Amino acid sequence: MIQVESLQKTYPGRKGQPACRAVDSITFSVPKGQLLGLLGPNGAGKTTTVKMLCGLILPDTGRIFVNGKELTRSRIAALADISAVLEGNRNMYWRLTPRENLEFFAALKGINPAKIRGEINHYLERFRLAEKSDVEARKLSRGMQQKLAILVALISQSKVILLDEPTLGLDVQASHEIRQLLKEIVAEQGRTVILTTHDMNVVQDTCERVIIVNQGRVVADDSVHNLLDLFKVRVYKVTIAGELTGEQRASLLSMEEVLIQEELPHQTVVSVRLEKSEVLYEVIGILGSNNSVIESIDQEQNNFERVFLEIVEGGAQVV
Amino acid sequence: MFRKILLMQAFIKKEFIVSKRYLVNSLGGVITLYVIFLLMFGGYQGLRSLAGVGGGTMEGLVAGYVLWLFMLTTYQDAWYTLRTEAQQGTLEQLYMSVHSFGWVMGAKVVAGFFFNLLLVAVLLGAALLTTGVTLNIDLLSLGPVLIGTLLGSWAIGFAIGGITLVLKRIDSYTQMVQFLLIALVAAPAGRVLWMRLLPCSFGSALISRIMVDGMNLTQIGMGDLLLVYGIGLVHLGLGCGIYKLCERKAMLQGTLGHY
Numbered sequence: 001m002i003q004v005e006s007l008q009k010t011y012p013g014r015k016g017q018p019a020c021r022a023v024d025s026i027t028f029s030v031p032k033g034q035l036l037g038l039l040g041p042n043g044a045g046k047t048t049t050v051k052m053l054c055g056l057i058l059p060d061t062g063r064i065f066v067n068g069k070e071l072t073r074s075r076i077a078a079l080a081d082i083s084a085v086l087e088g089n090r091n092m093y094w095r096l097t098p099r100e101n102l103e104f105f106a107a108l109k110g111i112n113p114a115k116i117r118g119e120i121n122h123y124l125e126r127f128r129l130a131e132k133s134d135v136e137a138r139k140l141s142r143g144m145q146q147k148l149a150i151l152v153a154l155i156s157q158s159k160v161i162l163l164d165e166p167t168l169g170l171d172v173q174a175s176h177e178i179r180q181l182l183k184e185i186v187a188e189q190g191r192t193v194i195l196t197t198h199d200m201n202v203v204q205d206t207c208e209r210v211i212i213v214n215q216g217r218v219v220a221d222d223s224v225h226n227l228l229d230l231f232k233v234r235v236y237k238v239t240i241a242g243e244l245t246g247e248q249r250a251s252l253l254s255m256e257e258v259l260i261q262e263e264l265p266h267q268t269v270v271s272v273r274l275e276k277s278e279v280l281y282e283v284i285g286i287l288g289s290n291n292s293v294i295e296s297i298d299q300e301q302n303n304f305e306r307v308f309l310e311i312v313e314g315g316a317q318v319v
Numbered sequence: 320m321f322r323k324i325l326l327m328q329a330f331i332k333k334e335f336i337v338s339k340r341y342l343v344n345s346l347g348g349v350i351t352l353y354v355i356f357l358l359m360f361g362g363y364q365g366l367r368s369l370a371g372v373g374g375g376t377m378e379g380l381v382a383g384y385v386l387w388l389f390m391l392t393t394y395q396d397a398w399y400t401l402r403t404e405a406q407q408g409t410l411e412q413l414y415m416s417v418h419s420f421g422w423v424m425g426a427k428v429v430a431g432f433f434f435n436l437l438l439v440a441v442l443l444g445a446a447l448l449t450t451g452v453t454l455n456i457d458l459l460s461l462g463p464v465l466i467g468t469l470l471g472s473w474a475i476g477f478a479i480g481g482i483t484l485v486l487k488r489i490d491s492y493t494q495m496v497q498f499l500l501i502a503l504v505a506a507p508a509g510r511v512l513w514m515r516l517l518p519c520s521f522g523s524a525l526i527s528r529i530m531v532d533g534m535n536l537t538q539i540g541m542g543d544l545l546l547v548y549g550i551g552l553v554h555l556g557l558g559c560g561i562y563k564l565c566e567r568k569a570m571l572q573g574t575l576g577h578y
Contacts, residue, residue: 009573011572011573012572022573048573051411051573054411054414054415055414055415056411056414056415056570056575056576057570057571057573057575058567058570058571076417076418076419079415079416079417080417082415083415084411084412084415086408086411086576090407090408090409091408091409091411091412092409093333093337093407093409094407095336095337095340095341096333096336096337100332100333100336103329103332104329104332104333105412107325107326107328107329108326108329108412108413108416108417108418108423109416109417110322110325110326110416110417110418111325112325113325113329136340152412
């Protein structure tokens with residue numbers, strides 16, 4: 001569906017600043033019906049990549065194919081298959097209502113709004129915007145505006161939807177709602193969705209696959225499941241009643257896998273990062289050496305944030 | 320073609336909805352333009368250069384005002400649209416249409432033209448009532464000359480719009496264009512030949528002949544009409560060329576939708 005070949009973009013330096021290579025030979029492809037997360041720290045080149053996919057930034061070199069059509073050669077045909085939410089909730093007219101926005105943007109994509117009234121009503125219901133369908137967009141809550149922004153992208157019937165930070169600034173409930181909607185759209189309609197986000201919960205919850213870019217290069221490209229597996233680190237939290245003795249504390253602190261998380265008069269929590277299972281037994285031995293009572297041993301869940309940091313900060317590559 | 324008509328309908332509908340929804344604001348714009356006319360009317364002795372399009376008469380003042388108004392609104396349709404869409408964050412969406420951006424802007428300015436026509440008609444009526452003068456409103460003669468004349472103001476709008484895409488906040492400079500338009504309307508292009516090459520000037524002179532001197536298209540002649548279109552199309556080509564150059568620069572810099 002989307003094929004990106006050796007994409008490169010350097011912004012010229014301004015006022016004596018050196019030129020900045022935002023995207024450095026990025027190559028990837030995204031099949032139909034996949035929900036892909038494009039991640040990276042600030043300035044990694046995500047937005048530049050997405051805007052190049054939309055034909056809004058001209059690459060220095062490289063090619064982009066959308067459904068087999070090369071973007072630079074067949075711009076209009078290629079863009080017919082792409083919709084994007086690029087400016088958060090700003091890709092709509094605030095003085096128009098949700099219904100009027102949807103009708104306008106349908107026409108912009110060459111669709112007769114009169115013929116998709118039913119579809120517009122259906123989407124408004126589904127996105128829980130029906131009650132506000134005749135209220136100006138500027139008067140809606142941020143979550144509703146964000147949903148409308150996504151709806152504007154969906155109504156065009158494009159096969160590829162690009163979303164730049166779709167849950168930015170939303171509360172937990174609105175973010176959850178949007179994540180559910182995205183999953184449903186991909187599952188039911190087979191559309192391809194590429195989203196950029198800094199919210200690792202969104203990635204873990206919605207994306208099948210992630211591409212992590214850092215300093216303009218792809219440093220990881222795999223399924224969320226595989227990356228979680230690859231960077232699996234078992235962390236145990238051991239809670240004991242009372243305080244540690246000086247000897248216990250010294251022994252624990254000499255082990256680099258151990259972190260004393262919390263030390264209160266009635267309770268101490270020790271975090272043990274396991275690479276070898278023997279370490280846990282050793283820690284339990286130290287904690288039990290002074291007749292301390294172990295109240296609980298809990299395993300912490302591995303999460304995508306840890307994976308992301310390992311790749312971006314730890315310099316790991318999974319390509 | 321059907322999709323292009325749909326697009327134009329969408330722009331007309333949007334303009335209508337916003338004008339109606341913000342009626343007080345829309346009326347405020349009309350009142351402001353009328354107040355400007357009243358100021359011109361009150362001090363028109365001091366503005367004889369503008370009245371010069373009609374030989375320094377009150378008829379010339381009204382005709383010059385109406386022409387300036389038309390040129391101002393069409394220029395703003397092009398420039399102001401680009402600026403506002405960039406500011407709102409919707410410019411990038413317009414670029415992702417199934418139509419080329421040229422068509423999108425074309426549909427927008429044509430939709431705007433109908434609203435401008437209405438606005439100018441209302442203000443022309445008010446100006447005629449206020450001054451008590453009469454003008455020759457021969458629509459069959461005025462229509463073709465007017466469209467040829469406005470090609471120049473669209474050209475200026477696109478050129479300034481393009482420059483805005485690259486340089487961004489240049490509002491203080493674009494205000495000057497309003498006065499430039501007065502100069503273009505007032506330029507004696509009927510008498511000074513080289514001034515016919517200026518945007519809108521020769522067309523303005525012909526419109527003044529129709530409205531003030533009571534001439535019609537047959538008396539003006541096909542040659543002059545073709546000259547208006549020829550000059551207008553050259554200017555429009557230049558304006559669009561400048562826009563395309565600036566658009567490319569903004570796309571290379573990655574600042575197309577920024578404002």
